[in-house]
Amino acid sequence: MQPNPEDSQLCRLALEKTLVTQDEAREAIARQRQLASNGTRYPLGDIMVELGYLTRAQLSRLRGDSEDSGSRPAQQIPGYQLQKKIGSGAMAVVYRAKQLSLDRIVAVKVLPKRLSKNAEFVERFYSEGRAAAALSHNNIVQAIDVGESAGFHYFVMEYVEGRTVYDDLAEGKVFDEQEAIQIVRQMADALRHAHERGIIHRDVKPKNIIIAPNGVAKLADMGLARAASDVEAAMAEAGRAYGTPYYISPEQIRGEVNIDHRADIYSLGGTFYHMVTGRVPFEGPTPSSVMHKHLKEPLTPPDHINTKLTGGCAAVIEMMMAKHRGERYPSCRELLEDLDRLARGEAPRYAQHALDHSVFDSLSQGEAQPVEREEIRPRREGAPMWIAVSLGVVAALSILLNIILAAA
Incomplete structure (x- = not known):
């Protein structure tokens, strides 16, 4: 046979x-x-x-x-010559390819045929292309083309030679504080650009940060991105958790409708935490157990794990990862200011770390500070001894009195 x-x-x-x-x-x-x-x-x-x-x-x-x-799109995407597969995931396969019209190397993401029959996956695939096309920033992978040919849905983007932050973490690397700050700062600026144009990434994580040989960091994979104003999409996703468990924000876990840019700040904070400690913020045997910890468990301060971290760096990460988004940075602009201060060796302006600097600010302006005074009470440790002495004296006087009366 x-x-x-x-x-x-x-x-x-x-x-x-x-x-x-x-x-x-x-x-x-x-x-x-x-x-x-x-x-x-x-x-x-x-x-x-x-x-x-x-x-x-x-x-x-x-x-x-x-x-x-068995059905590779090798020669079925017009204008592109696919050379080799460079990555794959649950949602797509990515190829290195040559764009024939401009004779340049690009990356082509192709939706697997088994998912092409699912309207939700196809729409999400094209939404990634639309989101990326709306952005133009040095730290965001640039969109080039999107389309469908011979049953293959494809998305063409800038090809970035380099490694992801995840690649380094998987090999056991713990990033130096200043190196991590430089990478996170680039990502914060990329997110600022996206947020100011109404786009939320929703899946910031080490795998989606590519570091080019020249040190430029690129934010990739807009697969979960959507417009903050897209109420219809938000309602359709209500109650469902979208994101990666190790870095997902609490409000994404709850499937809230009004997700905003602060969810990205939380996820970038989780990535920052992993980079400088070598550990994810919360660990667990299952995705649901990890997400439960994001919701309920306090974050172990990163400088308790890596004692070489400055208090300012730890404070910035903790503010980025506050469970209540109202306690996080209000936008990436404030985050960028604190990251720039850390890069210069200065204390952050917005993040606090186990100390209320407002007291010192007031003192520097000459304001008097109220001081709580504790009432000082006399010590009573010797009371039992004095009682014993008093009883002894009384007893002695009683005996002496009896002797005198007997003699009389």
Whole structure:
């Protein structure tokens, strides 16, 4: 029996994803051949499910992946020559490509065909393109083109050579405070640009920050971005948590309708925290447990983990990650001012850290400060001793009086 191409592809994917072992794959193939010898044609994936090696859900995902692998859009996007795959995720595959008209390298994000049938995914894909196209900033990956060809939905963007912040963190790097400040400052300026144009990113995280060899940081992936004024979209998403659990803001977890730019400030704060401590702000065995901690648990101050951090840096991170958004920076402009002060070695203006600087500000202006005075009371530690002495004297006088009376 000649192996079926679809079965071969599915088996290869199952082995690559370690969903089955080599022995299990061989046993499933042997079972398929046995059935074929009796005149029964049975798909290999179904046999793996029957033998208990795969679940139906796993098989469904494998078949979707197999379909996408077997239908690469290599020459089906006009004007672009796809060269190699450089990344993939749940929502898209990203290729390095050449834009033929301008003879330049670009990145092309392609929506998998299995998701092309889902109107919500397609709309989210195009909303990313629209959001990116509305922005033009040195620290934001620039949109170039968006469209559909031969059933493939694609989004063309600036190609950035470099590493993500996540790549460095995954290798165990803890960023130096000043290095982290420079990267976070660039992201804060990128977000300022987006927010002032009514765009909220909603998924700021280390994987979405690319550092070019020249040190320029680029904010990528506008996949969850939407206009702050888009009430219809906000209502449609009400009650659903959109974002990445380790960096998501409390209001996103609650699925609130009126999400605003301060959600991005929280997520950037979570990224900043991870960069300078080497740890995510909250850990847990499941996404829901991590999100619960974002809602309920106090944040461990970052300078308690990395004692080399300045108090000012820790204060800025804590203000960015305040659970109530009214206690965060009101906008990225104030955040940028504090980051610039940190970069110069100065204390932040807006963030406070375990000390109310307003007292010192008032003193510097010559204002008198009321002082609470505590009443001083006499100490009474010796009272029991004096009582004992007094009783002793009384007893002695009583004995002496009895002796005198007896003598008389």
